[in-house]
Amino acid sequence: MRIVLLSPTYPLRGGIARYGTYLLRAIQTRHHCLGLSFKRLYPDFLFPGRGQEEKGVIPRSGSAGDRVLHYANPASWRRALQGVKAFNPEAVVIAWWVPFWSIHFTWFARQVQKICPVYYLCHNVLPHERKFFDQKLTRWALKPASGFIVHSEAEQRQLQEWYPASRVLRREHPVYFFDDEMQISKEEARKELGIKGRMLLFFGFIRPYKGLDLALEALAHLGPSYQDLKLWVAGEIWGADDIYRTIIKKYHLDDQVKIESTYLHDHELSLRILASDAVLLPYRTATGSGVLATTYAHGRPVIASQAGSLKNMVIHGQTGLHFETGDSDSLVEAIEELYAGEGPERFIAGVEAAKSNFTWDNIVDAIEELTRHE
The missing domain is CATH 3.40.50.2000 (Glycogen Phosphorylase B;)
Known part of the structure; x- marks a missing residue:
């Protein structure tokens, strides 16, 4: 044709x-x-x-x-x-x-x-x-x-x-594929980025509907046992960043949040995904998600709202976890569930099995x- x-x-x-x-x-x-x-x-x-x-x-x-x-x-x-x-x-x-x-x-x-x-x-x-x-x-x-x-x-x-x-x-x-950038282990990626504790990643163009403010609120309300958890934010911020800076200052999150406000090339992005425990998608609205597709390509689970296609593409308990859209308290519970028991590694096999469908x-x-x- x-x-x-x-x-x-x-x-x-x-x-x-x-x-x-x-x-x-x-x-x-x-x-x-x-x-x-x-x-x-x-x-x-x-x-x-x-x-x-x-x-x-x-x-x-x-x-x-x-x-x-x-x-x-x-x-x-x-x-x-x-x-x-x-x-x-x-x-x-x-x-x-x-x-x-x-x-x-x-x-x-x-x-x-x-x-x-x-x-x-x-x-x-x-x-x-x-x-x-x-x-x-x-x-x-x-x-x-x-x-x-x-x-x-x-x-x-x-x-x-x-x-x-x-x-x-x-x-x-x-699902996107970045084969050349995926030849390093999680440990090697973390070493290159200087990551020592737990790490969640939020990446892509940062716009209000993507809910970064919800992720920051959730981080602030996790218990003291999560002081080693770092939220790595990678992507250009479209519009003012005042709302995010205000939350970080209000809850004294400077040591737990890294904002990398720049566009990442494939290798740079792959490195951060591979170093992470999971990727956050706290979107208020969603249709298809290239962020989710890219995360799956790298074999990492997600914590996502139930907005749009995220409800179908994220298999709760297999490729990651859902939380109630727009609810930072529900996101707190999902993060705690991610690290419970065997931790994020228990989702890897599920991601590998599911991504072949996309x-x-x-x-x-x-x-x-x-x-x-x-």
Whole structure:
């Protein structure tokens, strides 16, 4: 089959670009696939991180697609459309994650509709932090689609309500793999980072909905036997960090919290995950989670809320532990349970067994299933 995938890819930063790079490779192993990516995603004022591109070596995930699209250059979209016409695809798959792209994607999808069916792979149907116009723009932008792929039950229900005649398939977020960075043991990783006691990790772009404040509150309310527990926070903070600094100061957590407010390259991130006992995902809302997928790839358990797809992807007692969404006291109990009995190591086998279910082939299968029903 001839498929076009429109998605951010490497060297653009963040989970959407990583996902797009891995998915492009997965499609290309089974089909002829043209990847369309971006020269530039956003104006700087909409991207509070330190730069939109990752510097360094291209990851082992293969082709990164044609970097032709630019948010502010209509000619780039016309060139991309000409490329699609020349490729003559049987399906076009567009990654959707924010309404910023509603005008661009609506125009593109309506033009492509004249050639072949259009499908949306929705990372987030609606943003985690919403504005009053987001729903209207999103419904308008997604209307040309013949079908959808999502990662959570809530998003599946939302799209089925909006477009009852369209097929909406749910598949779990696939696991990423960082094989070259995973050749060291937990002990070696901890030695390199200077970790001596227990360690929990919180990583990724830090935004209010991800609940870092809940993690800090929980750390503050653990008993005196947890004085050796360090919370390592790794990721750029989007927006003000006052709320986090205030909690740290209020509860005198300076010795227990390390904030590494920077974007980590693969090796740096792998080192921190491998050194950790578990990764915290205290999210208030969630759809699919690249953080969870990355953690599983490294064989580490998680402590997660029950928001969105986390409820299904985290198997309580096997790949980690759940706690009540938005409840720091419940998170305290989950941390205590993590370290009870045999401790975090008792989850390792469960993670290894479960992660084989979250494959990129599942997403390619879903694309094929959508096309078969045209």
